[in-house]
Amino acid sequence: MARSEEPRRPQRRSHTAKVSPDGSIEYQGTKYQSLSAAGRAVKKLVAGPDAPESTLSTDGWGFWRAEDAVQGDIASLKMIRRRAAGSASDK
Numbered sequence: 376m377a378r379s380e381e382p383r384r385p386q387r388r389s390h391t392a393k394v395s396p397d398g399s400i401e402y403q404g405t406k407y408q409s410l411s412a413a414g415r416a417v418k419k420l421v422a423g424p425d426a427p428e429s430t431l432s433t434d435g436w437g438f439w440r441a442e443d444a445v446q447g448d449i450a451s452l453k454m455i456r457r458r459a460a461g462s463a464s465d466k
Contacts, residue, residue, distance in 0.1 A: 378440050378449075390417045392439065410435025410452065
């Protein structure tokens with residue numbers, strides 16, 4: 376499960392998405408082909424359909440967060456990927 380929090384809100388709400396075996400991301404019953412597209416859907420829901428492109432533009436790897444099974448903390452998928460790549464190169 377990947378999660379994200381709404382940006383710039385006094386009270387942040389979590390949004391949960393599921394990464395499917397085929398690599399697609401399911402958020403609120405819709406499948407997206409990338410983390411960025413799913414993140415954009417969250418931002419559009421939060422900011423509204425008329426939000427400017429600069430608000431909707433999303434780096435999906437940085438946007439979504441999950442528990443790092445090795446470190447035991449919550450980190451962006453980008454950080455988890457970097458950690459995994461680093462530990463793989465150490466072997």
